[in-house]
Amino acid sequence: MNIGVIGTGNIGTEHIRRLAGHVSGARPGAVFDVDTERAGAIAAAVGASVHREAHDVIDDPAVDAVLIASPGDTHAELVLACIAADKPVLCEKPLATTSGAALKVVEAEAAHGRRLVQVGFMRRYDPGYLQVKSVLDSGQIGEALMLHCVHRNPSVPPTFTTDMTLTDSVVHEIDVTRWLLDQEIVATTVLGGRQSPLAADGLRDPKLVLLETDAGVLVDVEIFVNARYGYDVRCELVGATGTVTLDTPSTGTVTRNGGRAQPIHPDWQERFSQAYVDELQAWVAGLARGVTGGPSVWDGYAATAVAEACISSRGTRTTVDLADRPSLYRSTP
Numbered sequence: 001m002n003i004g005v006i007g008t009g010n011i012g013t014e015h016i017r018r019l020a021g022h023v024s025g026a027r028p029g030a031v032f033d034v035d036t037e038r039a040g041a042i043a044a045a046v047g048a049s050v051h052r053e054a055h056d057v058i059d060d061p062a063v064d065a066v067l068i069a070s071p072g073d074t075h076a077e078l079v080l081a082c083i084a085a086d087k088p089v090l091c092e093k094p095l096a097t098t099s100g101a102a103l104k105v106v107e108a109e110a111a112h113g114r115r116l117v118q119v120g121f122m123r124r125y126d127p128g129y130l131q132v133k134s135v136l137d138s139g140q141i142g143e144a145l146m147l148h149c150v151h152r153n154p155s156v157p158p159t160f161t162t163d164m165t166l167t168d169s170v171v172h173e174i175d176v177t178r179w180l181l182d183q184e185i186v187a188t189t190v191l192g193g194r195q196s197p198l199a200a201d202g203l204r205d206p207k208l209v210l211l212e213t214d215a216g217v218l219v220d221v222e223i224f225v226n227a228r229y230g231y232d233v234r235c236e237l238v239g240a241t242g243t244v245t246l247d248t249p250s251t252g253t254v255t256r257n258g259g260r261a262q263p264i265h266p267d268w269q270e271r272f273s274q275a276y277v278d279e280l281q282a283w284v285a286g287l288a289r290g291v292t293g294g295p296s297v298w299d300g301y302a303a304t305a306v307a308e309a310c311i312s313s314r315g316t317r318t319t320v321d322l323a324d325r326p327s328l329y330r331s332t333p
């Protein structure tokens, strides 16, 4: 499979390297980035060609499938072009930054009649989250009652906005909640509270997000993107007869001088490195069989709709109103 990649920043470059060296059955064949120097550097490193426009990648007959890793507000338009060209696409999260834009993608793919799009919610491929899901599904802890989540980033670039803490960061917990519980989120309340002195001017950080599902499960998420000490993503799912916990993986405990240190990952690149490879490998394996699975545009739309309600909340309970779910998305492949 010859993969065309649009966006060669942080994650785009890493995905290209993974496609070149860690995913069987695929190679990065063509790339585009508005930053032509950046695109040229990674293309030269992996032997890919550089295109002049994003649409040249999508329309390139030698490109079997497209991977979109440009900023979130560019995604919906590019995914629509892939659907129009009948080309499979893995689109990094978020599918879109507004629910209206995401819904247009849902409608376009539903009208197309078969799935072409996978959304990059890679936590569904993380061995830790998979274990949490398998414990819940096995019935060992009874029915799910509550989910507690922590999502801490050491820092964010100056371009990162308060809205992005919800659309770019909490969107992962929104997807994890829907996937783990197989329930829709119907309401949210977001509280600001005391702010970090280390947050950039105008950035509301940290925040507490409360999500309510259609089955009444309550989910709390601490989002804190200036935690400084490292990358810390955890959760505890509380069931009727027990709990299952996903801890921050340690990278090697050092015991010395009367003390014990447990290093943790510096950022998402290291923490989820295996999940990204497994996500890409599953996508490519599906492509070879002519099947697109994994998180769908419905999942992308629902997640963006919830994130949008979080943005509107500002301390008050805000409901989430989803459109009707097309039959294409009623069963997960």
Ligand SMILES: NC(=O)C1=CN([C@@H]2O[C@H](COP(=O)(O)OP(=O)(O)OC[C@H]3O[C@@H](n4cnc5c(N)ncnc54)[C@H](O)[C@@H]3O)[C@@H](O)[C@H]2O)C=CC1
Pocket: 006, 007, 008, 009, 010, 011, 012, 032, 033, 034, 035, 038, 054, 069, 070, 071, 072, 074, 092, 093, 094, 120, 121, 122, 168, 268, 272
């Ligand atoms: N699944 C995950 O855990 C992660 C997902 N992401 C997602 O990946 C996307 C990219 O994030 P980063 O790589 O961190 O950002 P980045 O800012 O490092 O890279 C974005 C790249 O896109 C390029 N670009 C901007 N406009 C473009 C356009 N119209 N067409 C083509 N290229 C364009 C920029 O020049 C830059 O090289 C975002 O949607 C983000 O939410 C990012 C990090 C982790």
Ligand SMILES: O=C1[C@@H](O)[C@H](O)[C@@H](O)[C@H](O)[C@H]1O
Pocket: 153, 168, 169, 170, 172, 268
């Ligand atoms: O997707 C990601 C980033 O875009 C986002 O900015 C971070 O907060 C997340 O931890 C990371 O997984």
